[in-house]
Structures are given as C-alpha cells and as structure tokens.
Amino acid sequence: MKTRAMLRLAALLGLGAAVAGCSNDPYFTNPVTNIYSLMFSGDKAPSAVTQQQILQTLSATELPVAFFNVDERNSQTLLIQIEENGPYKTFATVTRQSIVMNHGMITGTRGLGGDLMSTEEEALLDTVRARRTGQVSYVQRFLTSEGVTETVTYRCGVEPDKPVEVAMGRIRTNGQEMIAACESPDGPPFVDYYVVDAGGEILASRQWLGGLTGYVAMHMLQR
Amino acid sequence: MTPGAAFCAGRIRVYAAMAGLCLMPGMAVAEGVPSYNLYGQPGLIDMPTAEIAPDATLGLTYGRMDDANRGSLSFQITPRLIGTFRYTGIENFDHPSSVDGVYYDRSFDIRYLLLTETKIRPAVAVGLQDFIGTGIYSGEYIVATKTLTPGLKVTGGLGWGRLGSYNSVATISARSDTILGTGGVPTYDRWFRGDVAPFGGISYSPNDRLTFTLEYSSDAYDEERASGGFEHDSPINFGVDYRLKNDAQLSLYYAYGNTLGAQITFPINPKTQGTPGGNESAGLPVKVRAPGDAGDLGWTAALDNAEANSRQRLITSLEREKLEVEGFDLQPRKATLRLRNPTYGAPAQAIGRAARVMTRVLPASVEEFVIVPSENGMAMSAVTLRRSDLEALENDAAVEMLARTRITDAFGTAPEADLSDYPKFIWSLAPYYAYSTFDPESPLRIDLGARLSGTLEITPNIVLSGSIKKKVVGNLDDISRVDESKLPRVRTDYGEYAREGDPAIDSLTLDLYGRPGRNLYSRLTMGYLEQMYAGVSAEVLWKPADSRLALGAELNYVRRRDYDVMFGLQENVTVDPVSGVEREIPDVNGHVSAYYAFGNGFHGQVDVGRYLAGDYGATFTLHREFANGWRIGAFATFTDVSEDDFGEGSFDKGILLTVPLSVGLGTPSRQTNTTILRSVQRDGGARLYVSNRLYEQVRTWHEPDVAKSWGRFWR
The missing domain is CATH 3.30.300 (GMP Synthetase; Chain A, domain 3)
Structure with a gap:
C-alpha cells in the first residue's frame, strides 16, 4: 500500500513537471500555459514615460525620436527611427513594436495587436500637409482574427483649425492644427488631429488606428 | 510631462460620439447571435425558428427539461446552412437499450434558410431534426420568422414527425416507423410525411441582455409519456434568456404546464477568436538599397x-x-x-x-x-x-x-x-489527455497524464521519433463494454488496450521523406505506428504547386501490437469475446486518395481502398477551414460490410474539430489540436492511424x- 502511495506521489510529481512542460526545443510551447493564458490573461499594466526617460533617450541618440500614447491601453512609449523606405519611416521600441509614418502620418503598426497593416493615405496626407480644406478618400487595412485582410474605405473632410505652438522635446516651432473627420459604411467613424509645420511635416497627431488600438497620440521629440 | 493626450480631446469625443450613435444600432443587428433553443439550434424554447447564426458560429449548448438532457454542438456551415450534432440522455426511460434507466441517443439536425428576411417578407427556413439514425427526435419543419419592430419577433411553422404530434391539422401519406439498417442511416422514408401540426411563438428583447419567449409547441412528447414519466399538460411554454457580454446565453423555461427547463449556450466564432492580426512582435523592416x-x-x-x-x-x-x-x-x-x-x-x-x-x-x-x-x-x-x-x-x-x-x-x-548541425535531438515532456465518448455506461471518459516525446533527426528527411505516456488520473481503463463484432476486431478491442496500456509507447517510428520527382512527394514510415498497430506504411502524393487537386496512394503492412502497448506484437488474429469466432486481420491495407480545395475554405477528400478489417470501400471527408487554422468537418465511410455486420451505427462516421493553439497564445504557433467525435467505434471502415501523412504538409506551402x-x- 505504501509503495502504491509513493508511486502515485511520484506520478503526480511527474504530472507536475509535465504541466510545467519542458523541452530542449526552443520552439516548444506548452499546451497548458497556452490554455492558462487564454483563460487568465489580464490587461497589461499601464506604462508611463517619464521626463527622465525622454531626456535620457534624446541625449543618447541623434536619430529621430517619437512619443506615443495609446489612450485605450493607458500605455506610453518612446520609439526611435530604425529604418526608412522612401517617405516611410519605421520607428521601433526595444521590445520590437513598430510604427511606420509617412511625413508623420501613421501608415502602419506592428506588434501592438489589432495592427494597422497599411493605408492609402496620399490624398489625405497631401491635403493635411498643404493645410488645405478638402474632401478626400482614405483607406485603412487590418487583419481580422481569422487572418484575412479587411479593407475600410473612408471619406474624410479635412479642414484647418487654429495655429498652435509646438514645444516638445527638442522641437520648438509654430504649427497649424488640421482636423480630418472620416466616415465609412464599413467601419466606425473617427476624427483625427494633426499639427503640421511650415514644411508640411506632421509634428504631432491624434490618429485613429482601428477598433482595437483606438486613438493614438504621437509627438515628434527629435527629428 | 504627459504630452499630447488631452489636446482637443473634448471635441473629438463629441464628433465620435455623434457619429457612433448613428452607426451602432445597424451593426449590432447585423452581427447578432440569435437565441438558441433546447435542441441547440437558433429557436424559441423547444421549437425552431427561421433564424440563423452569423456565418461560422459554433454553438455549444447544454439544455435540460424534465428528464431530458441535451448536449449539442451546432455549426453555421455556410451563411444559410446550419448543422447540429446532439447527444441526449433521457432519464427514467423504459427502453431495451437504456442503461440504469437512462436512454442515450445521438442525433443530427440540419436547417437551410430558404429566404432571407426583407422589410416585407419573413425569413423562411426548412429543417430536418434527428434525420439520421434511431430517430427519437425525428421531425421536419418549415418555419417563418419576421421581425416586427426591433427586438420583437414572431415565428410560425408547420411540423411533421415529432413536431406534428400535437393537435395535427392534416396527414400527408403514412410515416414509416421502422429503423433503416441498424440506425445511423438517413431516415428519408419519413421526411415530411404523416401528421402535420402548426407551431409558433413570439420573442421580445427589451434590451441586448434579456429576451422573453412564449411558444406554442406542436410536440406531444408521445414517447416520453409512454416510456418515461413525462406529463403534457399544456402546449404553451414560457422562457427568459439572459445574455452575457461574451454572448453566452442562460435560459430558464416553464414548459408543458408542469415542468422547468434550463439551458446554457456558448457561441464561439472561429472568425473572431483571438487578437486580430496577433500579438507577436514586429518583423524587421525592408532595407532599401542605395541607388546604384x-x-x-x-x-x-x-x-x-x-x-x-x-x-x-x-x-x-x-x-x-x-x-x-x-x-x-x-x-x-x-x-x-x-x-x-x-x-x-x-x-x-x-x-x-x-x-x-x-x-x-x-x-x-x-x-x-x-x-x-x-x-x-x-x-x-x-x-x-x-x-x-x-x-x-x-x-x-x-x-x-x-x-x-x-x-x-x-x-x-x-x-x-x-x-x-545533424543529427539533432529534440525532446519534450508535456501533459496529455485521452478520451472516449458516447459509451452509455459512461458517456465521457478521460485520462490525464504526462507524455515524454523525443525526435532524432538524422538528416532533415530521416527522422526517428517516439513518445511514451503515463497516465496519472483517469477512467479510460474501466471500459467494460463488450460488443460482438462480425469482423476482425481491428478497433473494438480498444478497452483492452486502454486497460493494459499504461505506460504506453504511443509510437516509435523511423520516417523517410523524399521528393521522387516533379510534383511528387513520398513518405516511408516503419515501426510502432499507432496504439494498436506496428508495421510499415508507404505513401506517395502528387500535387502541383498551383493546383487545388492532389492525388495520393498509401500502402500499409501491419502487425497487431500487444495490449500492453509496449514493444510486443501479437498474431493478426482476433477472437470475438461474445461469439468466440476467430478472425484474421489482413496484413495489407491501403488507399488511393483524392484531395480537392473547393475554395472559400471548403476542402474535400475521398479515400478509396482496403480498410484494416479487409473491407473495401471509400471515406468521404468534407471540412471548412479558416485562415487562422480552425477547422470543422465531418466524414463518413462506406464499405462492403453490410449494415448488419457493421453493427450499431450501420457505417463509420464522425465530426472533426481542429483548434489552433495560437488562439490561446495570441502569438503564432503551428500546433493545432484535433478532436474527432465518432458516434460509435466499430471495426468496419477503420483506417490505420499514421502521423505525418503528406497532404497537409505539402499543401501548406502551395499556392492556394x-x-x-x-x-x-x-x-
């Protein structure tokens, strides 16, 4: 009887080890942790960027730096430019989340969850950069949970608002606030704000990046 | 400093809220999951409606009313077609196949939406309930549902069979009551025949959470009154549904004038499970070359x-x-x-x-x-x-x-x-579960334990792999059901294997893979192939990279493994424990297969050949697959074994459900988990299990x- 109990204990310990799951395979995923994370994954803790971090980052790099705030997730982060492709500039965090911007307009995100995959932004961008009033079309593309591309085509009304002073990080200049109010039969409506400098660069914005991410605020801190 | 967050926020909210108000109601209606009934289909309480669920919705329902327990899995196969599999246990039911007074039965339903709802026209659907098999719930219906004002719906229909058993208004020819084969065969000789009775109801949802339902049932519960303790005092049923945020439905009913019912339904949609696009980190950006x-x-x-x-x-x-x-x-x-x-x-x-x-x-x-x-x-x-x-x-x-x-x-x-880097050795220790379903003596048995797996890649295409498992808790070993089989017992000795096989070597094989020619792929597997068989399995697959069609052939030589599922083998001879008849399992079996991707995620497969018991025939498989790896399908095998010789169920058939692990992780994974629900495991139409069959591996990297x-x- 005693040996039986011992065996049972050993077996339970074995199961314990197995539940923990182990392998020498770097790509091994334990099905139990998977189910656990499915059932008990909580919201991520809010993250805030401090003044100190901003100063440190700006003094450590000559590369363009941008600040992002995702309202919905209460998360703030600093991104540094790591690559450019024509007018598109890729900014990234050390944890490999990235944001692509065309003259400061966000055209893609990666690693945020619910990522904006790409946009057709030329008409909107031209109008915003030229600080003009106009009606333009604008397209956002996302992946669905199924893994299929979902295209949302918007009609946007763009108009200038008031002039503003920009004083963020190393950037000190005057800009013009632009408003774009967009509607679509296929997706929720949104209103974007852009602060554009005299050269047509967007220095700050509050931009809609889709249902999961919601609005994101961006500020260039160094360029 | 918290830059930015607040600038112009007030105005944005006003714009967004205004636009949002205009848009939201329309979206909510379009995406809505309907109320499910006790049978696990969109419906009132006991009666169907012409409603359907959003495309691809899987609905898991457990309902209980009086002595009847009904567990259902329904799937919105296409936007108009919904199918349901149900497992029922009716307590206090006097029937020769009842176990401890509980009558267990499996049933399939299907409903097709003939007309969608318009401003003037109601939605109209036609349905077959319990249309395969022994048919205690057998009935057919035509039903119409109209939304009068948002939240208020009326339904009216005509039912046959069970749904025509109370206050029938007409009779259309005679309804057969014989069972075709040994059950498990479509009961086409009954459909839309016999007594016809009207049914109907009304449902009202004052908000997104609550629904009140009133129905007039055309089901007299004749069999439950005759063989069980059911009392039918009134055809009027009342119900209330409460919907949780995740669309789960909780319902309470007062039914047939004297009894209470309750139900819970979990709708899941493979299309909307998991984070859109995933949570994995970003890939690297492209590096553009400098001009020149x-x-x-x-x-x-x-x-x-x-x-x-x-x-x-x-x-x-x-x-x-x-x-x-x-x-x-x-x-x-x-x-x-x-x-x-x-x-x-x-x-x-x-x-x-x-x-x-x-x-x-x-x-x-x-x-x-x-x-x-x-x-x-x-x-x-x-x-x-x-x-x-x-x-x-x-x-x-x-x-x-x-x-x-x-x-x-x-x-x-x-x-x-x-x-x-070769040879490469990879091992892992992970938990496993095994299960058996639908045995009337214990409808669900589960084992939990640990499995140690190892793979030695001698080269990338020569792989030695195996795994051993040890149960920790479970009750698979107390399968005591012994049924006579008129075929070699190629599968029905599963109880012996479950009892004696602990620990068990699941498999231990040497696999050789190759590319023998253009569009050709090959596999040779030797060793302990699966729980019950060792041997050699050879397969060739033809599939052009841009083709939706693939053709394959597989030939197997098998030896039966000992019941302890270790290294021993036994003769390919089985002795039936009931009749005592000795039968021989043929050494060789195999199939030729055709695979076709129909598009829109529908995949078909036909395997024609000789099965383990030596019977010849074909297996038809159809499944719907989603881009994220979810898969729902069904299969049926017809061989030259007569329905009588096959035994319960008449032929082999089942449902398969594949869930990708990435759903839980939120990050990419190639691992999936497939569950096969077979209504009953017999010896006819049984195929050898071989891991790593070629088609799934190959098509992954082909154009479609x-x-x-x-x-x-x-x-």
Missing part, C-alpha cells in the same frame, strides 16, 4: 566567402524571427534560401519575415530571392520574389506583393541541406494555402 548599389558586383570575386558570410548573418537574423536556415545558395543576382518554419501558422508570414531579413543581409546585386520552405527535409515549393518589389511594396496592400510572387515546384531547385494567408506577409 544593385550594379555593384565587386563582391562576387570572393563568392564563397560572401556566401559563408551571408549564410551566418541569415542564420542569426532568422533565429530572431524564430525561423531556421536549412540550406543556402548565393549567386551574383540570385539567392536561394531553404527555410524551416517551426513557428508561424500562416505560411505567408514565415515567407514575408524571411524575405525582409534577406533584404537586410544579402549583397545589393542579388535581385531574385527564392525561398524554399522545407518540411521534414522535403522542398515544398519555390517562392520567388523580386527584391525591388519588396522595396517598393512594403507599405502597399499585401495583394500587390502576391501578384508579383511566383510559387512553383521546388523539385531539383532547392540548395542542399546543410548537415553540420499561401495565398489564403497572404495578408500576414507583412506581419
């Missing part, structure tokens, strides 16, 4: 050196993308990467990440990238991309890149595998599958 660099061929003077250098940088960079280099060839204008993908469920994502790494690592003159994905050492396809397209289209719609990508056969074009997941190329 592409012409620089100076480096080719030391080509070997450059190749070794590039290879090392590729290995390092791809490791960070959780991809592996299996081989590499560098030419002045072209580079070929033999790629192994242990990570990404979507093939296009693995290809996209590898291609972006190549733009960062390879010399500027290399314009053509050929990525050859490899599975078990087999070169699966050659994906050819132009570097300048990658540079130009990084920020465009993914289809632009797809249009410029060629996917062709990789036969003879793949670089040699780099064998410096790669194109389906192409949205993830830039993810």
Whole structure:
C-alpha cells in the first residue's frame, strides 16, 4: 500500500513537471500555459514615460525620436527611427513594436495587436500637409482574427483649425492644427488631429488606428 | 510631462460620439447571435425558428427539461446552412437499450434558410431534426420568422414527425416507423410525411441582455409519456434568456404546464477568436538599397566567402524571427534560401519575415530571392520574389506583393541541406489527455497524464521519433463494454488496450521523406505506428504547386501490437469475446486518395481502398477551414460490410474539430489540436492511424494555402 502511495506521489510529481512542460526545443510551447493564458490573461499594466526617460533617450541618440500614447491601453512609449523606405519611416521600441509614418502620418503598426497593416493615405496626407480644406478618400487595412485582410474605405473632410505652438522635446516651432473627420459604411467613424509645420511635416497627431488600438497620440521629440 | 493626450480631446469625443450613435444600432443587428433553443439550434424554447447564426458560429449548448438532457454542438456551415450534432440522455426511460434507466441517443439536425428576411417578407427556413439514425427526435419543419419592430419577433411553422404530434391539422401519406439498417442511416422514408401540426411563438428583447419567449409547441412528447414519466399538460411554454457580454446565453423555461427547463449556450466564432492580426512582435523592416548599389558586383570575386558570410548573418537574423536556415545558395543576382518554419501558422508570414531579413543581409546585386520552405527535409515549393518589389511594396496592400510572387515546384531547385548541425535531438515532456465518448455506461471518459516525446533527426528527411505516456488520473481503463463484432476486431478491442496500456509507447517510428520527382512527394514510415498497430506504411502524393487537386496512394503492412502497448506484437488474429469466432486481420491495407480545395475554405477528400478489417470501400471527408487554422468537418465511410455486420451505427462516421493553439497564445504557433467525435467505434471502415501523412504538409506551402494567408506577409 505504501509503495502504491509513493508511486502515485511520484506520478503526480511527474504530472507536475509535465504541466510545467519542458523541452530542449526552443520552439516548444506548452499546451497548458497556452490554455492558462487564454483563460487568465489580464490587461497589461499601464506604462508611463517619464521626463527622465525622454531626456535620457534624446541625449543618447541623434536619430529621430517619437512619443506615443495609446489612450485605450493607458500605455506610453518612446520609439526611435530604425529604418526608412522612401517617405516611410519605421520607428521601433526595444521590445520590437513598430510604427511606420509617412511625413508623420501613421501608415502602419506592428506588434501592438489589432495592427494597422497599411493605408492609402496620399490624398489625405497631401491635403493635411498643404493645410488645405478638402474632401478626400482614405483607406485603412487590418487583419481580422481569422487572418484575412479587411479593407475600410473612408471619406474624410479635412479642414484647418487654429495655429498652435509646438514645444516638445527638442522641437520648438509654430504649427497649424488640421482636423480630418472620416466616415465609412464599413467601419466606425473617427476624427483625427494633426499639427503640421511650415514644411508640411506632421509634428504631432491624434490618429485613429482601428477598433482595437483606438486613438493614438504621437509627438515628434527629435527629428 | 504627459504630452499630447488631452489636446482637443473634448471635441473629438463629441464628433465620435455623434457619429457612433448613428452607426451602432445597424451593426449590432447585423452581427447578432440569435437565441438558441433546447435542441441547440437558433429557436424559441423547444421549437425552431427561421433564424440563423452569423456565418461560422459554433454553438455549444447544454439544455435540460424534465428528464431530458441535451448536449449539442451546432455549426453555421455556410451563411444559410446550419448543422447540429446532439447527444441526449433521457432519464427514467423504459427502453431495451437504456442503461440504469437512462436512454442515450445521438442525433443530427440540419436547417437551410430558404429566404432571407426583407422589410416585407419573413425569413423562411426548412429543417430536418434527428434525420439520421434511431430517430427519437425525428421531425421536419418549415418555419417563418419576421421581425416586427426591433427586438420583437414572431415565428410560425408547420411540423411533421415529432413536431406534428400535437393537435395535427392534416396527414400527408403514412410515416414509416421502422429503423433503416441498424440506425445511423438517413431516415428519408419519413421526411415530411404523416401528421402535420402548426407551431409558433413570439420573442421580445427589451434590451441586448434579456429576451422573453412564449411558444406554442406542436410536440406531444408521445414517447416520453409512454416510456418515461413525462406529463403534457399544456402546449404553451414560457422562457427568459439572459445574455452575457461574451454572448453566452442562460435560459430558464416553464414548459408543458408542469415542468422547468434550463439551458446554457456558448457561441464561439472561429472568425473572431483571438487578437486580430496577433500579438507577436514586429518583423524587421525592408532595407532599401542605395541607388546604384544593385550594379555593384565587386563582391562576387570572393563568392564563397560572401556566401559563408551571408549564410551566418541569415542564420542569426532568422533565429530572431524564430525561423531556421536549412540550406543556402548565393549567386551574383540570385539567392536561394531553404527555410524551416517551426513557428508561424500562416505560411505567408514565415515567407514575408524571411524575405525582409534577406533584404537586410544579402549583397545589393542579388535581385531574385527564392525561398524554399522545407518540411521534414522535403522542398515544398519555390517562392520567388523580386527584391525591388519588396522595396517598393512594403507599405502597399499585401495583394500587390502576391501578384508579383511566383510559387512553383521546388523539385531539383532547392540548395542542399546543410548537415553540420545533424543529427539533432529534440525532446519534450508535456501533459496529455485521452478520451472516449458516447459509451452509455459512461458517456465521457478521460485520462490525464504526462507524455515524454523525443525526435532524432538524422538528416532533415530521416527522422526517428517516439513518445511514451503515463497516465496519472483517469477512467479510460474501466471500459467494460463488450460488443460482438462480425469482423476482425481491428478497433473494438480498444478497452483492452486502454486497460493494459499504461505506460504506453504511443509510437516509435523511423520516417523517410523524399521528393521522387516533379510534383511528387513520398513518405516511408516503419515501426510502432499507432496504439494498436506496428508495421510499415508507404505513401506517395502528387500535387502541383498551383493546383487545388492532389492525388495520393498509401500502402500499409501491419502487425497487431500487444495490449500492453509496449514493444510486443501479437498474431493478426482476433477472437470475438461474445461469439468466440476467430478472425484474421489482413496484413495489407491501403488507399488511393483524392484531395480537392473547393475554395472559400471548403476542402474535400475521398479515400478509396482496403480498410484494416479487409473491407473495401471509400471515406468521404468534407471540412471548412479558416485562415487562422480552425477547422470543422465531418466524414463518413462506406464499405462492403453490410449494415448488419457493421453493427450499431450501420457505417463509420464522425465530426472533426481542429483548434489552433495560437488562439490561446495570441502569438503564432503551428500546433493545432484535433478532436474527432465518432458516434460509435466499430471495426468496419477503420483506417490505420499514421502521423505525418503528406497532404497537409505539402499543401501548406502551395499556392492556394499561401495565398489564403497572404495578408500576414507583412506581419
């Protein structure tokens, strides 16, 4: 009887080890942790960027730096430019989340969850950069949970608002606030704000990046 | 400093809220999951409606009313077609096949939406309930449902069979009451015959959470009154549903004038499970070459050196993308990467990440990238991309890149595998579960335990692998049901294997994979193939890279394993425990198979050949697969074994459900978990289980599958 109990204990310990799951395979995923994370994954803790971090980052790099705030997730982060492709500039965090911007307009995100995959932004961008009033079309593309591309085509009304002073990080200049109010039969409506400098660069914005991410605020801190 | 967050926020909220108010109600109605009834289909309480669920919805329902327990799984197969599988246990039921007074039964329903609802016209649907098998719930209906005002719906219909048993108004010819075969056969001789009775109801939802239902049932519960303790005092039923935030439905009913009912339904939609696009970190961006660099061929003077250098940088960079280099060839204008993908469920994502790494690592003159994905050492396809397209289209719609990508056969074009890391040994220890379903003595049995697996890759295509498992808790070993079989007991000795096989060697095989020719793939597996059989299995598959059609052939030589599921073998002779008859299991079985991807995620498969028990016939499988890896399907096997000789169920059939692990992780994974629900396991139409059959491995990297997941190329 005693040996039986011992065996049972050993077996339970074995199961314990197995539940923990182990392998020498770097790509091994334990099905139990998977189910656990499915059932008990909580919201991520809010993250805030401090003044100190901003100063440190700006003094450590000559590369363009941008600040992002995702309202919905209460998360703030600093991104540094790591690559450019024509007018598109890729900014990234050390944890490999990235944001692509065309003259400061966000055209893609990666690693945020619910990522904006790409946009057709030329008409909107031209109008915003030229600080003009106009009606333009604008397209956002996302992946669905199924893994299929979902295209949302918007009609946007763009108009200038008031002039503003920009004083963020190393950037000190005057800009013009632009408003774009967009509607679509296929997706929720949104209103974007852009602060554009005299050269047509967007220095700050509050931009809609889709249902999961919601609005994101961006500020260039160094360029 | 918290820059930015507040600027102009007030106005934005006003704009957004106004626009939001205009848009939301319409969206809510379009996406709504309807109320499910006690039978696990969209409906009132006990009666059906003409409602359907959003496409691809899986509904899991447990309902209890009086002595009847009904567990159902329904699937919205297409936007108009819904199918349901149900397992019922009726307590206190006097029937020869009742166990301890509980009568267990499995049933299938199907409903088709004939007309969608318009402003004037109601939705109209036709349905067959319990249309296969012994048919205690057998009934048919035509039903119409109309939304009068938002939240208020009325339903009226005509029922036959069970649904025509109370206050019938007419009779259309005679309804058969004999069972075809030994159950398990469509009861076509009954459909829409016999007494017809009207039914109907009304449902009202004052808000998104609550629904009140009133119905007039045309079901007299004749059988439950005759054989059980059911009392039918009134045809009027009342119900209230409460819907949780995740669309789960909780219902309470007062039914038939004297009894209470309760129900819970979990709707899941494979299309909307998990984070859209996933939570995995970003891939690397494309590195654009400086103008003029592409012409620089100076480096080719030391080509070997450059190749070794590039290879090392590729290995390092791809490791960070959780991809592996299996081989590499560098030419002045072209580079070929033999790629192994242990990570990404979507093939296009693995290809996209590898291609972006190549733009960062390879010399500027290399314009053509050929990525050859490899599975078990087999070169699966050659994906050819132009570097300048990658540079130009990084920020465009993914289809632009797809249009410029060629996917062709990789036969003879793949670089040699780099064998410096071989042999490779990989092991893992993980929990496992095993189950058996629908035994009336215990409808669900489960074992939990630990499984130790090991794989020795001698080369990428010569693999020795095995696993051993040890149960910790469970009750699979108390299967005591012994049924007579009129065939060699190729599967029905499962109780013996479950009882004695602990610990058990699940499998221990040596696998050889190859590419014998253009469009051809091969597999040779030797050893302990599965729980009950050892032997040799050889397979060949023909599949062009751009084809929706594949053809395959498999030949197996088998020896029956000992019941302890260790190394021993036994004669291919079985003795029936009931009749005492000795029968021989043939040494050889095999099939020729045709596979076809119909499009929209529908895949069909036909396997024709000789089964384990020596019976000849064909298996038909149809499943719907989603780009994220979810899969729901059904299969049926018809062989030359007569329905009487087959026994309960008449022929082999079942449902399969595959859930990708990435759903829970939120990050990519190639692992999936497939559950097969077989109504009953008999010996006819039984196939050998062989892991790593070729078709699924091969099609993953061929044009139709790669194109389906192409949205993830830039993810």
